[in-house]
Amino acid sequence: MNRRHCAAAAVTLVCALALLTAPVQAMAAPIPEPAPTVPASPPAPVKKSLEQVRQEIDTLYRKAGAATDAYNLAEEQSKKQSGEILRLTKAIADGQARIAELKSRAGAQAREQYRNGGLPAGAQLVLSGNPSLFLDGVNQVRQGQQAAKGLLTELTRSQEDLETYTKDASLNGAKLEANRVKQAKAKKSINAQIDAAKKLESQLAKEERARLLRMEQDAASTAQSAWLSSGALSDINREASAAGRQAVAFATAQIGKPYVWGAEGPGSYDCSGLTSQAWAAAKSPIPRTSQEQWRQLPHVPVQDMRPGDLIIYHSDASHVGMYVGDGSIVHAPRPGRNVTLAGAGSMEILGVVRPDR
Template sequence: MNRRHCASAAITLVCALALLTAPVQAMAAPIPEPGPTTTAPPAAAKSLEEVRAEIETLYRKAGAATDAYNLAEEQAEKQSGEIARLTKSIADGEAKIAELKDRAGAQAREQYRSGGLPPGTQMVLSGDPSLFMDGLNQARQGQQATKGMLTELEQAQEDLETYAQDADLNRKKIEAGRVKQAKSRKSIEAQIAAAEKLESQLAEKERDRLLELEQDAASSAQAAWLSSGALQDINREASPAGKRAVAFATGQIGKPYVWGAEGPGSYDCSGLTSQAWAAAKRPIPRTSQEQWRQLPRIPVQDMRPGDLIIYHGDASHVGMYVGDGQIVHAPRPGRHVTLTGAGSMQILGVVRPDK
């Protein structure tokens, strides 16, 4: 054991002397090979512009999911209203069937009181020609009334069955909508949380610079849109309803964006536009995608204040044109209702609620 320790110490001493007498060279510290228990070196930091683009993508995805959530909510409200209407129809149908059954019972009781003889037999046995003719007319009227009552009863029963089936279908649609809403809500919250996490990791100066980059990108897009001559023929006056809608929308400037909100303290993009047109007494669909799908489309060059500009290929954002190349809109979480250039985002098209 002692000889082995002495040999090991001698080898160590020789190596140390060799290192001390060797020429000095600049060398980088070796990078360990990643192994099962070794953490790989972190990836290169993203540029602020890359972070901005990633945050924008996340918020756009959240916007699309918000549209799906709002649409499911709007459909659920309509279906709930339809169920209420059908429930009343079912109650009315049941009351009508009860009335018809009472009438049928009254006829049966009347026949019993007359001895149970058919009307024709009673008329023959009367021996009075005038009574016979009166009885014949009454019998015909009674037969027609009975036939009509039976037809009415059959129709009432068919209607009642249809109402019940429709109500059940609407309940199933509501349940499916709730499932869809839950999925959309989860997606919205995940996208927003991811975007907020990215932004929270930035220093204060970087966050300020991020806002500048966001504004620069919007300004550049607006400048390119204007240089294309897009505003050359856009000088139309708003309609009376359009003026009321614009007044409402601009009156919300400074209020925060909150997904799913439609006022009065906060809005999402389509919550703002739908409430503005509701204030103008022209109800429109709740979501930007349905606004694009259902409202009349017009060429950009025919745009006037009050019209809605739909953005991005998936129609996931909307703003209201207010004139002079500007829109009022609720941008995204973390921002407030504001004015910005109409060309600051990718324009899908323009719709007019009061065409």
């Protein structure tokens, strides 16, 4: 009886364990799918005021002006280096020809000595028993020694010069390539700034563009009035020099011609192209760019300026105009504008330079 009870208990225990260890399939509640998200509407673009557009366009053109100065400077340096490379190339060719000639002369001397048993003609006369021939031989030996020494010295100098010319040509070639890279970079920047400014203008309606032009003129007029009110013009009454009169005559004759960056005339100009060509016409060449004009030409106080002097504008010296008297300048303003007269104080003045003393 006890055995039956034990067996039954064992079976019961095994069944219970089997039920406990069997996998249980839980019936989880279904997870609801997330509701589709509706994208938020982008905020409506804030419409810029016309004054903001004017200032943005002005900034873009000023940046283009600075890049134009960098381009013009690189171009001037490239021209100089190209000319120097041409000069050095000719010097190298001349040097090579000279060395070839000297080597030929040295070879002729060596061959002559070989034919004379290794002795120059003068040395043979020295060994002669004839006193007269002996003296002649001494002189010829001395002359031959001097000639040989001079030939060797000239050959050495020519070879050294040739090495110098070659190094200089290589150096100028590297500088030329560097300036070409600068030009390409500046050109890309110029076009990007001008294209951005033109795009802004093109988005304006016709009447807005007309208002924009009036706002530019009003801003220039306000700045000029403030400059005149400061008393800046009260002491400016000096006469132009003879060269200054010629420069002013040339510059004012270009009024109405379009601004084109990098242009030096005769059909179009950028700001420093106009001033540099005007002074070239007055037989007083000056640097090509406004920044170099500011850096290299003598500075004079504003109150001492006279017609023909150049007024440099903005803190980066990126613009220049020529003072023509009565508080006015002639200048090439920017792309889309023509050479014109403007108030000398209509822009931020950095200083004044004088091309002729």
